[in-house]
Amino acid sequence: MPPPAPEKLDSRALFIGFFQIGIVGFGGVLPIARRAIVEQRQWLTAIEFNDLFSLCQFMPGANITNFALVFGARHRGLPGALAAVSGLLVGPVALVLAMGALFARFADVPAVQHTVSGLAAAAAGLVAGTAMKIASPVVRKLIPAAVTAAAVGMIVLLHISLPLTMAVLLPVSIALAWRV
Amino acid sequence: MNHLWGVIVLFSQLSLLAVGGVNSTLPAILREVVDEKHWMNLQQFSQLFAIAQAAPGPNMLIVALIGQVRAGIIGGIAATIATVVPAGILVLAVGSVWDRFQRARWRRILQAAILPITAGLVLSAGIFLLRAADTRVMFAAISLAAIILSLKTKLHPLWLLGGGALAGLLFS
Numbered sequence: 270m271p272p273p274a275p276e277k278l279d280s281r282a283l284f285i286g287f288f289q290i291g292i293v294g295f296g297g298v299l300p301i302a303r304r305a306i307v308e309q310r311q312w313l314t315a316i317e318f319n320d321l322f323s324l325c326q327f328m329p330g331a332n333i334t335n336f337a338l339v340f341g342a343r344h345r346g347l348p349g350a351l352a353a354v355s356g357l358l359v360g361p362v363a364l365v366l367a368m369g370a371l372f373a374r375f376a377d378v379p380a381v382q383h384t385v386s387g388l389a390a391a392a393a394g395l396v397a398g399t400a401m402k403i404a405s406p407v408v409r410k411l412i413p414a415a416v417t418a419a420a421v422g423m424i425v426l427l428h429i430s431l432p433l434t435m436a437v438l439l440p441v442s443i444a445l446a447w448r449v
Numbered sequence: 450m451n452h453l454w455g456v457i458v459l460f461s462q463l464s465l466l467a468v469g470g471v472n473s474t475l476p477a478i479l480r481e482v483v484d485e486k487h488w489m490n491l492q493q494f495s496q497l498f499a500i501a502q503a504a505p506g507p508n509m510l511i512v513a514l515i516g517q518v519r520a521g522i523i524g525g526i527a528a529t530i531a532t533v534v535p536a537g538i539l540v541l542a543v544g545s546v547w548d549r550f551q552r553a554r555w556r557r558i559l560q561a562a563i564l565p566i567t568a569g570l571v572l573s574a575g576i577f578l579l580r581a582a583d584t585r586v587m588f589a590a591i592s593l594a595a596i597i598l599s600l601k602t603k604l605h606p607l608w609l610l611g612g613g614a615l616a617g618l619l620f621s
Contacts, residue, residue, distance in 0.1 A: 295505045295607050324547050327563045329467045330536025331509040338537045339544035350541060358529060361506020362513050366525045368500050369514045376496075380618060386492075387617015389499035389581075390588035391610050394595025396472065397575030401600060403469075404568040413565035420569020424476050425576050431466050431477035435566070442562040 278312070278344045284356035286310065287337050292360040298333040312340075333357065416442045453520040453527055455486070460512050460531035467536060469567025471509035475574035478515070479581070488519050495581035503610050509533075591616050 278286070286305070294301045299322075306312045313321065325335035334354050341353030375381045408414035420438055423429040459481055463474045475498075482488040489497070497518070501510035509532055516528025550556050583589040591613045598604055 291506045293505060294507070295605070297606065298507055321544075321547075323560070324544060325540060326469060327560050327567075328536065328540040328543060329465050330533065330540060331467070331471045331507045332469075333507045334509070334533050335537065335540040338533075338541055339547075342541055342544065347541075350537075354533060354537070358506065358533070361504055361510060362526065362529050365501055365504040365506070365510040365513055366517055366522055368504055369497070369517045369525070370522075372496070372500055373518075379621075383621035384614045384618040385496045385499055386582070386584075386588060386621075387591055388503060388610055388614040389495040389578075390583060390591035390617065391595040391613025392499040392502040393495070393575065393578035393582040394592035394613075395502065395599055395606055395609055396475075396571070396578050397592070398596045398599030399472075400568070400571040400575040401596070403564075403571055407565045407568045413561075413568075416565035417569040417572070420566050421573050421576070424570065424573040428480075430480070431463070431474060431570075435466055435468070438566055438569075439562070442566055443558060446558045446562040 278349070280341075280345050280348050280352035283341045283344060283349050283353040286312070287341075287353045287356035288360055290333075291357040292364075294333075294361075298357075302333060302336065306340075412445050416445065453524055456516045456519050456524050456528050457531045459486075460516070460528045461535050464532050464535040465539065467532075468563050468570070470571075471507075471512070471532065472574050473567055473570035475511070476570065476577050478511070479577055482515055488515065491581045492584070493518075495578065498578060499582075499610075502606075503614075587620055588617070 290298060290302050290305050303315075303318060307315050307318050321339060322332070322336060325332045325339065328335055334357060337353040337357045338350045341349035341351070343349075345352065372381070372385065376385075404417055407417055416438060419441075420434065423434045423438070424431070459478075463477055463481075466477065467474045479491075479494055483491050483494050494515075497514040498511050501514055502508070504510055509529070512528040512532045513525040517525035520527065579589075579592055583592050595609045595613060598609055599606070
């Protein structure tokens with residue numbers, strides 16, 4: 270058992286904690302973050318973690334960067350929020366920019382093209398699979414299913430912009446959820 | 450300098466629309482950077498998305514790569530910050546009062562209202578990415594395999610990405 274976490278974490282602990290979460294979070298940071306924060310460091314109980322994460326899931330923005338911001342702010346205010354989110358992002362952003370620079374340099378090599386195109390096909394499949402997982406509980410009921418279908422129709426078939434799609438669908442969806 | 454400004458404006462505008470995560474804005478990002486602004490072609494977009502998925506960290510790294518193509522390393526960093534800050538200010542404001550509304554009805558209504566939209570937007574992202582990536586039968590087969598394996602098994606996503614890359618290299 271690790272020692273119980275202090276009441277207030279300092280910015281250094283927040284930066285280091287989220288740095289370690291970000292840099293090992295391949296294919297989604299959530300499971301890693303849950304293990305590190307709930308089980309290893311015991312910064313939050315499982316229930317506290319779920320509650321905070323549910324906020325970050327439905328607010329706009331990357332779920333895990335939102336989580337780092339709110340969690341950091343609760344410990345050290347704005348400096349804590351900045352420490353946590355920069356800890357989370359600095360490693361992955363540096364790494365992906367290095368990968369991007371390498372790719373730009375060797376993009377003309379046929380083997381690189383083939384490899385990255387295969388990677389892209391798999392990545393597209395992963396997003397589609399994840400989307401189906403998100404959608405499957407939603408589309409079991411008629412009204413949410415209709416909202417989901419309307420979003421796909423507006424974006425994919427009618428090529429309506431995202432701001433306009435949101436401006437139409439969000440009030441409609443809220444009104445429908447209100448009535449239920 | 451104009452390029453850098455364009456990157457900052459685009460991603461800070463999309464930040465607040467990323468309901469349920471940055472993947473919800475992928476169709477809008479694709480539309481802007483490929484169809485409207487012509488910063489890159491469809492295949493490049495698809496490849497940059499793939500590289501972002503292969504890196505560790507949050508699934509928003511595609512914005513860093515797009516910023517980098519447009520305005521170098523500074524552009525990549527600026528795109529990341531522009532994506533985080535507007536949504537971050539909102540979540541910090543709501544987060545400070547979140548606990549008080551633990552049982553509030555509007556909280557449940559808002560969550561119930563946003564989830565189906567998120568589902569629709571991420572499904573749209575999947576459709577656009579498949580269209581962009583599957584230019585040949587073999588790539589479509591890789592995508593199909595990734596969909597099925599991600600739904601039916603608990604394989605770590607890295608195995609699926611690695612398998613796709615290897616298949617692309619070997620069978621081209």
